Amino acid sequence: LKVVSEADGTDGDQGRFTIDPTNNYLMLQTGTSDGGVTDTVKIHIGAGDSALVINSAGDVSGTHGTYHISSDVRGKKDIRTIDNALEKVLGLRGVYYNWINKEDKSLQMGLIAQEVELVVPEVVFTGNDEAKTKAVYYDRLVGLLIEAMREQQAEIDSLEARIEALENGVVVPKKETETEKSNFWGRILRGN
Structure with a gap:
């Protein structure tokens, strides 16, 4: 020593x-x-x-390393696919901000924990400090983003198939997605 x-x-x-x-x-x-x-x-x-x-x-x-988080299936139970992922992602707001009480005065980019908690509380941590300071587990957003992309790709594939069918003169009934249903009722409630 x-x-x-x-x-x-x-x-x-x-x-x-x-x-x-x-x-x-x-x-x-x-x-x-x-x-x-x-x-x-x-x-x-x-x-x-x-x-x-x-x-x-x-x-x-x-420096000179990587960050790993355990994700082994052997340590998990009650596994299910994230539902309504695209809707959840669309409910999040990315922001620019500056810290108030930090030495680093550079422009930051991220999320507001209190806003995230309203949409996906599973990714928000509340501290044990007196102010109950909130933080976002950004690593836990990866699964949500992947599923949102998969949902979006399914919608794109469906639209491409409809376009191809229409170009070939075939009438295809449109299947309404959950997002479209929710947007429809939102417009009705807003009087649009």
């Missing part, structure tokens, strides 16, 4: 706590070396420049 530096993290100085059994190490490092963000903690596991970096702004990044 060794402490490499007792620096205070200012002026580029870094404080480190290192465990190094023959260069296969765990290192905790604080300082201002990561883009000027103070209170940065780097966790190095193994030799080389691979790292997991966590900073005081709440940003987490990894």
Whole structure:
């Protein structure tokens, strides 16, 4: 066990706590070396420049690696296809925004957790803090987006078949989709 530096993290100085059994190490490092963000903690596991970096702004990044989430069927039960996926996706609103109390002042892109919760509460986390801060599990939206694309593709295929039939002079009765039914009743209720 060794402490490499007792620096205070200012002026580029870094404080480190290192465990190094023959260069296969765990290192905790604080300082201002990561883009000027103070209170940065780097966790190095193994030799080389691979790292997991966590900073005081709440940003987490990894170098030279990938992020995995377990998805093995052996760990799941009650599996069923997501229903009305396209309708749910159409109920979401993508937004641009800036954080209020963060060092990172760059323009952001994402969703508003409270809005998402009204449509797909399964992908919203409510914190245990006093304010009950909400967050979106963005990774859980992937399945929804895939099913929405599949529903949309089925509608496109159906429309292409109708167009081809009409071009060949065949009259094909139109099958109303759930989205069209819901839009129809929405127009009726709005008086359109």
